Amino acid sequence: MSALVITGTRDVVDSEPALRRELGGRLPQVRFVVFEGVGHFSPIEAPAEVAAAIATFLATLDL
Numbered sequence: 001m002s003a004l005v006i007t008g009t010r011d012v013v014d015s016e017p018a019l020r021r022e023l024g025g026r027l028p029q030v031r032f033v034v035f036e037g038v039g040h041f042s043p044i045e046a047p048a049e050v051a052a053a054i055a056t057f058l059a060t061l062d063l
Contacts, residue, residue: 002029004057008038031057
């Protein structure tokens with residue numbers, strides 16, 4: 001099972017990077033993407049970057 005964990009360095013709502021790394025670290029295969037200067041709403045704040053990260057992740061999956 002693979003997972004993609006996306007967060008921003010300015011996310012202080014409930015998923016700051018350290019918490020995301022801790023939670024994602026429980027998965028056997030996880031890819032972390034941290035966006036500099038992005039908060040809780042990363043798809044709105046950095047839509048092109050989030051889309052690229054998702055596309056890259058999906059391309060690595062054996063579907």
